[in-house]
Amino acid sequence: MTPFREDRTTAATLAGEIRCGYSPTSGAPACETRATWHLAWTRTPEEVIHSLICDLHMGWVQDDLTYADRHPLSADCGMPGTGWHDGTPSHCGPPPSDDAPDPVRSLR
Numbered sequence: 001m002t003p004f005r006e007d008r009t010t011a012a013t014l015a016g017e018i019r020c021g022y023s024p025t026s027g028a029p030a031c032e033t034r035a036t037w038h039l040a041w042t043r044t045p046e047e048v049i050h051s052l053i054c055d056l057h058m059g060w061v062q063d064d065l066t067y068a069d070r071h072p073l074s075a076d077c078g079m080p081g082t083g084w085h086d087g088t089p090s091h092c093g094p095p096p097s098d099d100a101p102d103p104v105r106s107l108r
Contacts, residue, residue, distance in 0.1 A: 018078055020054035038077040040069040048084040
């Protein structure tokens with residue numbers, strides 16, 4: 001288990017900004033620094049297990065943990081109804097139309 005809260009619903013906000021989900025222990029308060037990265041821990045064809053984190057904790061992840069993908073946080077990250085779009089770079093956004101080739105995974 002990582003010390004990062006899995007964002008299963010709308011991300012934590014403070015003063016209208018999305019905040020980092022790092023927490024040193026289960027039940028401890030989260031970091032609450034402004035999130036700058038959207039991190040996918042795992043990806044399946046159907047969903048992404050993800051966290052929204054700050055620059056400091058992204059550095060910790062890069063040094064010590066394994067993750068599937070990441071992209072800079074955007075206004076679409078963590079919004080209800082959006083999903084993870086594969087690509088270079090990956091990004092979040094609304095589901096594509098039925099005839100679009102872009103695969104999208106729901107966020108969990």
